Amino acid sequence: MIKLIGILVVAVGFALRGNTLLVVLAAGISTGLAAGMSFNEIMTWFGKYFVENRYVTLTVLLMLPVVGLLERYGLRERAETLIQRAKAATAGRVLLFYTAVRQISVALGVNIGGHAAMVRPLVAPMAEGAAQARHGVLSEKTTEAIRAHAAAAENTGNFFGEDTVFAVGAVYLMKGVLETQGYPVSVWALSFWGIPTALVAFGLMIWRTWVLDQRIARESKPPSTTEAAR
Amino acid sequence: MKLLNLELFYIIAGGFLLLVAGRIAFDPTTGKRVGPALFWGLLAIIFLAGKALPPVVVGYMVSLMVILAATKQLTGARRWEVTAEMREAAAAKLQDWIFLPALLIPATAVVGTLFLSKLHVGAWWLLDSANLTVTSVCLGAVVAVAVALRLTRAPLVTPVVEGSRLVQAVGWAIILPQLLAALGGVFSQAGVGPVVAELAARALPTQYPLGAVVAYCGGMALFTICMGNAFAAFPVITLGIGLPFIVQLHHGNPAIMAAIGMLSGYCGTLLTPMAANFNLVPAMLLELKDKNAVIKAQVPLALGILAANMIIMYFCVYRF
Numbered sequence: 001m002i003k004l005i006g007i008l009v010v011a012v013g014f015a016l017r018g019n020t021l022l023v024v025l026a027a028g029i030s031t032g033l034a035a036g037m038s039f040n041e042i043m044t045w046f047g048k049y050f051v052e053n054r055y056v057t058l059t060v061l062l063m064l065p066v067v068g069l070l071e072r073y074g075l076r077e078r079a080e081t082l083i084q085r086a087k088a089a090t091a092g093r094v095l096l097f098y099t100a101v102r103q104i105s106v107a108l109g110v111n112i113g114g115h116a117a118m119v120r121p122l123v124a125p126m127a128e129g130a131a132q133a134r135h136g137v138l139s140e141k142t143t144e145a146i147r148a149h150a151a152a153a154e155n156t157g158n159f160f161g162e163d164t165v166f167a168v169g170a171v172y173l174m175k176g177v178l179e180t181q182g183y184p185v186s187v188w189a190l191s192f193w194g195i196p197t198a199l200v201a202f203g204l205m206i207w208r209t210w211v212l213d214q215r216i217a218r219e220s221k222p223p224s225t226t227e228a229a230r
Numbered sequence: 231m232k233l234l235n236l237e238l239f240y241i242i243a244g245g246f247l248l249l250v251a252g253r254i255a256f257d258p259t260t261g262k263r264v265g266p267a268l269f270w271g272l273l274a275i276i277f278l279a280g281k282a283l284p285p286v287v288v289g290y291m292v293s294l295m296v297i298l299a300a301t302k303q304l305t306g307a308r309r310w311e312v313t314a315e316m317r318e319a320a321a322a323k324l325q326d327w328i329f330l331p332a333l334l335i336p337a338t339a340v341v342g343t344l345f346l347s348k349l350h351v352g353a354w355w356l357l358d359s360a361n362l363t364v365t366s367v368c369l370g371a372v373v374a375v376a377v378a379l380r381l382t383r384a385p386l387v388t389p390v391v392e393g394s395r396l397v398q399a400v401g402w403a404i405i406l407p408q409l410l411a412a413l414g415g416v417f418s419q420a421g422v423g424p425v426v427a428e429l430a431a432r433a434l435p436t437q438y439p440l441g442a443v444v445a446y447c448g449g450m451a452l453f454t455i456c457m458g459n460a461f462a463a464f465p466v467i468t469l470g471i472g473l474p475f476i477v478q479l480h481h482g483n484p485a486i487m488a489a490i491g492m493l494s495g496y497c498g499t500l501l502t503p504m505a506a507n508f509n510l511v512p513a514m515l516l517e518l519k520d521k522n523a524v525i526k527a528q529v530p531l532a533l534g535i536l537a538a539n540m541i542i543m544y545f546c547v548y549r550f
Contacts, residue, residue, distance in 0.1 A: 003420050003421060003422050003425055004422065004425055004426070006413075006416075006417060006420075006422065007422070007426075007456050010456070010504065014503060018300075019296075019299060019300040020403070020406055020503070020506070020510070021295075021296040021299045021300060021402055021405070021406060021409060022296055022297075022299070022300040024296075024406070024409050024410055024413050025292075025293060025296045025409070027413060028412070028413045028416040028417075031416060031417060031420045031422060032416055032419075032420060034420070035419070035420035035421065037419075037420070040286055042289070042416065043285075043286050043289030043290055043293065044285045044286040044289055045285075045289070045412070045415060045416050045419055046285075046288075046289040046292055046293075046412050046415075046416060047283075047284075047285035047286055047287065047288030047289030047290075047291075047292065048285035048288075048289075048415070049411060049412035049414070049415030049416070050276065050280075050288055050289070050292050050408055050409065050411075050412045051276065051280035051281060051283075051285065051288055052411075052415075053407075053408045053411035053412060054236075054240055054276070054277060054280060054408065055236055055361065055364050056407045056408045056411055056507060057243075057404060057405060057407065057408045058236070058239055058240065058243055058364065058368065059364060059367050059368060059371075060400075060404060060507070060511065061243045061246065061247070061397075061404070062239060062242065062243055062246075062367075062368050062371040062372070063335070063371050064393040064396040064397055064400075065246060065371075065375055065389035065390065065392065065393030066331060066335070066371055066374045066375045066378055066389065066393075067332075067393075067396065068389065068391075068392025068393045068394075068395055068396045069375065069378050069379070069382070069384060069388055069389045069392050069393070070328060070331060070332055070378055071317075071392065072317065072320075072382075072384070072388065072392045073317070073320040073321065073324060073328055073378075073382045073384070074317040074318055074319075074320045074321025074322075074324070074328060075321075075328050075329070075332060077314075077317055077318050077321045078321040078324075078325075078326065078328050078329070079329075081321070082326070082329075105340075109343060110339060110340050110343050110344070111339055111343070111363045111366070111367060112335075112336030112339050112340065113336065114367070115508075115511060115512040115515050115516075116515060117332075117335045117336070117367070117370075117371070118335075118336070119512065119515070119516070120515045120516060121332055122329075122332060124516055140519075144518055144519060144520065144523055145523075145527070147516040147518055147523075148513075148516075148518060148523040148524050148526065148527040149527050150516070151509075151512035151513070151516060151524040151527070152500075152524060152527040152528045152531065154512070155499075155500060155508050155509075155524075155528065156500075156528075156531060159493075159496040159499065159500070160493065160496065160535070170460075170461065170492055173461055173464060173492075174464065174488040174489065174492055177464060177465045177468055177469075177488075178468075178484050178485075178488055181469065181473055183473070183477070183484040185484055185485040185488070186485070189485035189486075189489075190485050190488060190489045191489070192489075193485060193486045193489035193490060193546070194489045194490075194492075194493060196490075196538075196542050196546075197490060197493045197535060197538065197539055197542065200534070200535055200538040200539075200542075201531070201535050204530070204531050204534045204535060205531070208527075208530060208531060
């Protein structure tokens with residue numbers, strides 16, 4: 001039970017809004033001490049796993065120079081202009097379309113997208129541009145909501161397309177865990193049973209993007225227009 | 231032998247970080263210089279020489295970085311160095327050509343995954359097939375920089391200057407996913423998982439088929455919320471709850487259980503600040519005021535999908 005102290009440290013740390021890095025380090029140190037490791041031993045594990053997991057940071061890091069350069073030459077502004085030419089576009093529809101592209105491509109085993117490579121330079125500006133074309137200048141609150149939903153579209157498409165059709169990392173992890181316990185399963189069965197959830201996720205995304213469009217319309221309606229219409 | 235492997239891209243990223251640190255250290259216009267330069271310099275060394283350094287040294291270096299971040303040594307981001315008018319003028323000049331490098335990133339990922347991964351001369355492979363997704367995306371980033379430089383005729387230093395601006399906008403949060411992955415490793419070394427699985431199995435009515443499904447899907451989501459990673463939760467919850475109750479006690483189908491169980495873990499990922507690379511880093515990248523805005527936008531989705539998972543699993547796992 002005492003080993004769960006790390007989870008407690010994380011919960012309390014996040015609740016008190018402490019620096020997240022410090023909370024995570026403290027959780028690791030307290031858990032290690034509770035499990036009877038020495039301080040140097042804990043540092044060794046942290047160092048080992050930090051080096052092993054460099055690839056987690058790598059893709060974001062390598063994306064920043066090119067995204068920064070393209071932004072310097074007006075990529076985001078151009079993405080907003082481009083989408084304003086499409087009359088049927090709304091912020092919600094842009095995000096729904098992106099979710100679909102992401103789900104299908106990930107299902108086929110190709111990882112296009114990402115928060116740094118696609119959402120910041122292209123998807124979020126396009127969604128904002130589509131909303132601006134319809135509703136004029138957006139409030140800061142509305143812009144924040146559109147951007148947060150753009151990140152949600154990326155995550156939903158990524159997570160709930162992954163385990164379908166083509167077997168990827170997660171499928172092999174499941175197969176490995178089950179086989180070491182004496183349950184041989186085929187990767188096709190594992191992939192196939194990911195499909196119902198993938199469809200549910202997309203269905204919920206249709207609802208969420210519709211709600212977002214409603215919200216944008218509501219928040220950007222100037223209070224005087226209803227008066228003037230009367 | 232793989233020509234384009236992870237180590238090569240670690241060196242490119244490390245070199246970039248070293249330039250970022252150098253720019254901060256020698257730029258008299260920035261406020262604090264020592265703290266940020268040290269932070270990015272340490273990260274650069276870990277990227278360049280992580281494998282060669284003793285893990286315990288890296289551990290202390292990481293701790294120093296955490297202390298620098300916690301004592302607010304990394305102050306706010308640098309402002310735009312060019313005005314909005316200049317950017318709009320550049321956009322008008324380049325027209326839609328500006329999209330070419332941006333679209334080359336996903337295009338290279340597709341070509342890399344589907345074709346380049348098969349290229350080899352004897353034992354010399356072009357791409358590292360073990361880390362295909364990551365190496366393809368990295369290759370895309372490098373190709374895109376080259377094309378963007380040619381297209382914009384920008385000086386060679388521009389990607390570093392602009393990249394440095396974005397690195398500082400994201401700030402210390404950029405290492406959070408990596409530190410959380412390390413925490414997951416420490417947790418598993420300390421044996422945290424089995425304790426959680428045992429508690430959950432004892433607290434929930436797993437003697438009923440529905441109870442077992444709810445405990446397993448809910449356990450996957452909850453443990454993922456704690457760990458920030460569904461892959462870490464999967465073996466723990468599957469061995470602790472899934473296999474003993476759904477498969478052995480109630481004779482459920484292990485493939486259906488595992489597939490939907492993992493996706494229930496992803497619902498937890500949508501809900502937790504511990505999954506920093508999916509929820510917190512994007513909030514920094516999109517420059518949101520509320521760091522939890524992405525999680526808040528995802529709550530209805532996550533809860534809806536989790537409920538659907540429990541229903542789908544209950545109606546399928548004992549039937550097929």
